[in-house]
Structure formats: C-alpha cells, structure tokens
Amino acid sequence: MTDAPTLFVLTGAGISAESGLGTFRDKGGIWSKFDPMKLATPEAFAADPTHVHAFYNARRQNLLAAAPNPAHAALARLEAALEEAGGRLHLVTQNIDDLHERAGSRRVIHMHGELLKARCLHCEEVVETRVDLSTAQACGACGRAGGMRPHVVWFGEIPLFMDEIETALLEADLFVAIGTSGSVYPAAGYVGLARRAGIPTHEINLEPSDNAHLFDGADYGPASEAVPVFVERMLAELREG
DSSP, rough: SSSSOEEEEEEEEGGGGGGGGOOOSSSHHHHHHSSSSTSHHHHHHHHHHHHHHHHHHHHHHHHHHHHHHHHHHHHHHHHHHHHTOOOOOEEEEESSSSSSEEEETTEETTTTTEEEEEEEETTTTTEEESSSSOOOOOOOOOOOOEEEEEEEEEEESSOHHHHHHHHHHHHHHHHEEOOOOOSSGGGGHHHHHHHHOOEEEEEESSOOOOTTGGOOOOEEHHHHHHHHHHHHHHHHHHOOO
C-alpha cells in the first residue's frame, strides 16, 4: 500500500470470548442456555422487567470483572498507527461490552448499544451505569421510576448508527470482520455491501462464519492470536509503504 488505507473493522462476540464474555449463537453460547424472547425483547421487558434486569445485571457484573485481551489491544495499536500515517480505522462492534475502549480504541461505534449505559423509556435520557438496574430506580433526568432499561438493542429493535456505519464502510479500502457469526443482520450483510462496492474483504474467526464464502481472504484461530498476527501484517505494510 503506497498510501495509508482506511479500514472498516466489524467485531462480534468472538473477539471478547477469550476475555470471559460468552458468545451468543455458538454451541454452548448464551442463547443455547436462555430464551432470548424472554430476555431480549421490548415485550419481555414489559412483561417481566425484574427478570430481564436480573439477566443484564449479571452480565454487567461479568463485564466489569473482565479485561481486554490481545485482540482488543492489537486493534487499538492499529488505530493509532493508521492515524499517525494519515489513514483511519472505522471500528464498528456488535458487542455491548467496553473492552475495545479499555484496550485503548478511541472511536468505537456500538451498533447494538452498550451494557454500561441505561436508557429511560419515559424521556430517552441515556446515562452511564455500573450498578444493578431495577424497576425502583428513578431517572435522574425526568425523575420517573420504572423506565430505566439497559441501553442495548433487543430483538425487534433497529440497530444504532446505521447511516453512519454505511457511510464509513463505503469509505474503506478493506473490510474486516472479526469474531462474527455471519448470521445476524444487518451486520451480516456488510460483507456483501463491501463486495458490491469493490472493497476487498477479510475474515478473522475461530472457524468459518455462515457467510465465509463471501470473503476474499481469511485467518482462522483464536482472536487473541489471529488478530495480532493480522495487525502486524498491516503495520508492516504501513512501514513499507
């Protein structure tokens, strides 16, 4: 590469699995143990908010005890190196954890929301939270209780920042998907969008995703090993360019 490139990186649950955060659709994943229709829909929250809060409170405490792994750190290094060279990394994650940020990534788009935030159903105020949520909690903005919900995108809801994500993708010189199942839309459709725009595509995953055939290249193995190797290749190309 003669000029510093713009990369679009999409990450999924596989990048955080080695940090102790469960994946969703793999064998033994979260949705094999829990019914998402009873825990991750607006209807479930309306019917039994206490049950939904208990599930997400446990996941929030698990996240707070977790730490970024080498895959997160590698992407933060790549972001810094690209910016220094005049390029850019658009980092979009399906994950609701903050491990990218804790590893040093400065610009992260959370298309499925963030577990360490809460949103008021009454006034739509979004606030940081690291404590358990409950139906008794009042919103600091409007003062009403009973409406604080996890700031995450549930089944049946539209992911966040869709226009911003598509604009960033179409600016990219390379599309990379890391730790994604390839089965959750609209994210699973981004590789097809990249291909139609003539953007090279690359997959990094523990094993081939459901849409692996759409990628031009791939690296398979644990994210903590495969992502740093990929990043070192990119950094070498930057130095040579």
